[in-house]
Amino acid sequence: MEVKASSRFVRVSPRKARAVVDLVRGKSVEQAQEILLFTNRAVAETVLKTLNSAVANAEHNNHLRADNLVVKAAYVDEGPTLKRIRPRAKGSASRINKRTSHITVIVAPREEA
Numbered sequence: 001m002e003v004k005a006s007s008r009f010v011r012v013s014p015r016k017a018r019a020v021v022d023l024v025r026g027k028s029v030e031q032a033q034e035i036l037l038f039t040n041r042a043v044a045e046t047v048l049k050t051l052n053s054a055v056a057n058a059e060h061n062n063h064l065r066a067d068n069l070v071v072k073a074a075y076v077d078e079g080p081t082l083k084r085i086r087p088r089a090k091g092s093a094s095r096i097n098k099r100t101s102h103i104t105v106i107v108a109p110r111e112e113a
Contacts, residue, residue, distance in 0.1 A: 001062055002072060005054035006104040009079050012043045013099045017076040020044050021103065029055055029069045029107060047074075047103060054107045064109055072108040076101050 010017070020041050024032035029051070036048040051071070058064040079100030085093045 001064070002106050002108045003054055003058040003062055003064070004104060004106040005050050005057055006102060007046055007050045007053075008102045010043070010046050010101045010103055011098070012046070012101055014076045014078045014101045016041070017043045017047070017101045017103060020047050021074045021076050021105075024051070024071050025074045027071055028110070029066060029071065032071050047105070050103050050105045051107075054105045058107055068110050069107045070110050071105060073106040074104065076103050078102070 020036070020039055020043050023035050023039065024047070027035065032051060033048065036044045036051065051074075055066050055069060058069060059066055079102050081100065082098040084096040084098060086096050088094050
C-alpha cells in the first residue's frame, strides 16, 4: 500500500530540488532521513518535512510501521513561475523568473523477498 505526501508551491527551482530528491529515492525511511539531515542544501529541510509527513500519514491513516517503510518514489514537478522585472540600462528591463516546485514523496512497505 502506497502512501504519499506533497509540498506545493515551494519557492525553490525544480532543478535544485531534484538534486536533493534523487539522493533519497529507493532508500529506507531511516536512511533517507539521515541523508537529508546532513545534506547541505536549503531545500533538504523541505524534503525532510515532506518525507516525515508521508511517514506520519502511513502510520496514522494506514497503521503501517515506520521502520518497515521505504521511499518508493520521490519526484519534483514545476509549479507556477513568478515573473519579476529588473531595470536595466537605457530604460530597458529584463525578466527575472522566480520558479516554484511541487515536491511529492511516496512511501511503501518494504518487499520481503
